[in-house]
Amino acid sequence: MILQSLLGPVDPASALTGLIGLSVLSFFVSGVLSAAYRWYFREPIPRGLAALFGVGAVALYLNTVGLLGRVIGTPGGDPFDAAGIGINLLTLFGAFVATVPGRRVGDGLRSEFTAAAGARELNAGVSRALRGVARLSAVELPAAEDIEDMPSHDPVPEAVKAELGGKTLLFPRANADSIHDRLTTRLKEDYNVGYVDAEIDADGTVTFLALGSRLAGIGPTLGPGTCAVAVEADPASDAGPGDVVQVWTVPEAAPIIPEAAEPPEAVPDGASEAEQPRRVTTAELRATAGETVTLVVDENDADALSPDRRYRLLTLPVAAGTDREFASLLRAADETLGVVELPEGSPLAGVTLADLDATVVAVRDPGGALDSLPAGERALAVGDAVYAIGRPDVLRSLEERARPADAGSS
Incomplete structure (x- = not known):
């Protein structure tokens, strides 16, 4: 009786139906806008902006269809009827409340749709089921404090490390070598990183990551x-x-x-x-x-x-x-020049140059004689200094192979 006296000639069922329908409209508008905002700016939409568009869509409907329909469609309709104003205010409040879940759902759906479409970067985790359906490989980067600086290279800014720390990158499913190349290209193009040294295990976790902006000084x-x-x-x-x-x-x-x-x-x-x-x-x-x-x-x-x-x-x-021309080309290439010396007890003693992964351009023996562009059949000896060209991870692997076994265990 009290509700009927307040609403007067207004039908409670139709008023409730309009309230629910317009709340769904606000939910849909805020959700779509949140997904579009996340896609374009790559960050969550501000709460006020999502609420403004959601409630604005409902207010536009009430001021066009609702108000004009009451005046034109109903003979003798009063646009300033107290019951109608109360229902409109209640509808606007319901629309405002609906923008909160709409914003969350739209932002979440944007992340899932991005992963299904083959996106290469996600801040949040992606479900394993979605990874299997979309045939994606997720590569998890280590924390910012675990990202190291490459020797003989200028360090990357700390802001870049903080942005990359703990991030999950998605790539089309492929073998480990292809994912390594895609990861290196991704970091160089999107984060302005000059050199990347990374190791990836079978489950897609980066066990070692070192970054460098460019070669430091003239030494290299x-x-x-x-x-x-x-x-x-x-x-x-x-x-x-x-x-x-x-x-x-x-x-x-x-x-x-x-x-x-x-x-x-x-x-x-x-x-x-x-x-x-x-x-x-x-x-x-x-x-x-x-x-x-x-x-x-x-x-x-x-x-x-x-x-x-x-x-x-x-x-x-x-x-x-x-x-000099070679040095200029080397600065622009992915490979770099490294010098690896063979100490006493090195496992590389007696190994031929053809068995090394890196490209050897010169070998200096203990007496100081330099053998430039040596043949692949040349065997290494203790005290030799090997000048090799390769990716940073290849040179690091060569240095580890040159160390004696007792030095590695200590």
């Missing part, structure tokens, strides 16, 4: 038998990294020779032997910082350069060498 680009030396010099104004230069001493009692002039061929009258300019070596210019110049020289000529003496550099009109 130095060829066998060369080293980098910083000296005080007066380089030519047009000299740049990669140029081949001659290193000349500067007479202590004589002024510096102009850049355009050539070193004197003979000792001036009255000049001592110490004042005579002489050529020390030929080097490659790598970097300049004021009067400090970094040169790449043969390791046998490094002792001839003194940190207490000033030098002058003469640029030679020759093209960059193939070693």
Whole structure:
């Protein structure tokens, strides 16, 4: 009786049906919007935004179909009827409540549909049944604190490690090697990672992960038998990294020779032997910082350069060498250069180069002799230094094979 007196001429059954129907409309609108928002922005939709669109859809219906229908369709209908206003407010409240589960369901369905469509990344876990139906392989990354930095490479930002820590990546089901390649490509393209060293077990868990942004310094680009030396010099104004230069001493009692002039061929009258300019070596210019110049020289000529003496550099009109071009290509490739030395008791002693997974470009024996591009039948010996090119995980595996068994157990 009380409800009938409040509603007046309004039918309670039709009012309840309208309330439920419009709540379902709000649920549907908020769910669809949540799924679309998650797909586009890859994060949950704000609660207020989902509620605004869900309730807005119901309010649009009430102000068009409901209100106009009451005025036009019902003769003598009053748009300001108290019972109608009360039902509208109750309907809007029900629509607001329906947006809460609609937002959750839409966000959850977006994750499941993404996995079924072959998505490669999920923050939340995916059911095993769905993985089997969609034929996906899930790769779980280790926690952020377990992601290591690669030696000889600049570390990746900590924010990248925090974003990758504990994340599950999905790939089309394939063998372990294919998943490893897909994981490496995924991390490089989407997270701006330069180098990836990963080990994946049979169930898709990453047991080891090391990341690096790029090769650090010039050390990895130095060829066998060369080293980098910083000296005080007066380089030519047009000299740049990669140029081949001659290193000349500067007479202590004589002024510096102009850049355009050539070193004197003979000792001036009255000049001592110490004042005579002489050529020390030929080097490659790598970097300049004021009067400090970094040169790449043969390791046998490094002792001839003194940190207490000033030098002058003469640029030679020759093209960059193939070693420099090779170093530039190596920086852009997935592979890198590593040096592995065979200590006493190394299991690799007596193993031929053809049995190694990496590409060997040179071998230096204990006496210092360098064998470039050795044949695959060459057997390794204790004390050899192997210069190999390969992916970081291949080089790390080669280093582990070169260690003696007692060193690995300790």
